[in-house]
Amino acid sequence: MGLEINKLNKTFYNADDHTTIVALQDVSLRVDNGEFVSIIGPSGCGKTTILRIISGLEIPTAGDLYIHEKQAEPWNHVGFVFQEYALFPWRTVSENIQFGLEMKGLTKSEKKLRSNDYIHRFGLHGFEDTYPNELSGGMRQRVAIARTLVNDPSIILMDEPFGALDSQTRGQMQKFLLDIWRQSNKTILFVTHNIDEAVFLSQKVIGISKRPGSVQLSLNIDLPYPRDVTSDEFNRYRKEIIDFLNKQNIEQNG
Amino acid sequence: MNNKKIIFPLMLLVVWQVCSFAGILPHSKIPSPLEIIIALNELMLTGLPAGSSLITHGLYSLLRVICGFLLAGVIAIPCGIIIGWSKILREVCTPVIEIIRPIPPLAWIPLAILWFGIGLKSASFIIFLGCFFPILLSTISGVLAVDSILIDAARTLGAKEKDIFIKILIPGATPSIYTGVRIGMGIGWMTLVAAEFTGVKSGYGLGYMIMIARDIQRPDLVIAGMVTIGLVGYMLDTVLRVMEARSLRWRET
Ligand SMILES: Nc1ncnc2c1ncn2[C@@H]1O[C@H](COP(=O)(O)OP(=O)(O)OP(=O)(O)O)[C@@H](O)[C@H]1O
């Protein structure tokens, strides 16, 4: 199995005004090897925090994290794709993609070989020496995904990766991601605000409650790929998630 | 556009020359542009004192500035990165920096002479002080301005602390470091010439040359020296600007 978190708690302490924020309360979830799981929930419910804990960027206040059944260093297995792309602006496309390989100490020709492979597959050919600020949003995100995948992580965390894209580019990127996932059989944990996106992409959708976040919904999407967004089944799943989110909002307002 | 840049200064020079010619400006106080060009020529060919040409004076001044400037860069940039990175160090160092920084570099001249004697070492030390703080402070603020998401991204890609310093903080702070380096160079150059006026005399240097011109009552030579200082300062900044534009190509949109 791939990834398991068990009763994760996270409390942030604000040193300026001595307040604490309970971001996560007893969050447990499991993602099997090769599974595509989405996390959905109201803003500020702790979705990003969950990913940051899994990736090792944040330490949980309590709870356990197992990656491939071990309480291991996440760096080797987990890749992170950020919403804001987080590309290094002073590095060209190929230098960005090679960053992780550089950290592993690969030789120049190995780095080149592996990054070129991704540059071709990701439609970045001809942009190797371009700097990120000269690229479109969709291309930047493809570079960011390539930069993560080239290190061959078995688990990929994606934090609203397509949130900043226009709807057409977003649609293209969703298909693109599905292709990669189905070819590579990676485990993907995908945070999104977008209900259609969650139903279109994932095998399972996890709903998180408003703060303090805890798992309130676990919905298997039993539809074959590629999915038809206009089908009745698709709409039934959508409705179930909309109902869940509405309930969160009502509780928040009431 | 280029025309505008050239026409206005040319007009000023012409007006100046005409006023001198018409006797509105007293020659003994304000020499005309032509007289200044002649003076420049005299400084190049004969030198002041005779034998020490303008080029020699300029090279001495440049050498002092470059020594002090490089030393300041080599120390201020790593220190700035470490101080920018560590919150504790920042809290400890800030008061010290804020107290030393307002002391004008020239106020260090007596101490410099006591420590290093008169010569290259004390001149460079004064320049060093002039360059050091702008470079240090802009390096610190450059590191603070590095987006923390980039550090996170580097970590998830396997970067260790050392890699984050070299591959994230330094390049991320480079735009700001360049700003500091250019300000530092400007201050260093101004400081040097003043230092050569007041204390750090060793027979050569543009400031020293200007003082001799004053002693022999030659405003044309004084102004010729001032023009040289302006031109060399402009040249130094141009070199830095070109380097900046080259290494910050990624910032262009
Ligand atoms: N470093 C931090 N210090 C203090 N509070 C934090 C910190 N990081 C997150 N929080 C708080 O924890 C809560 C959860 O944040 P998180 O970013 O995980 O939410 P999210 O679900 O990703 O929100 P969004 O949908 O807006 O991205 C928020 O209330 C946030 O203000």
Ligand SMILES: [Mg+2]
């Ligand atoms: Mg978030």
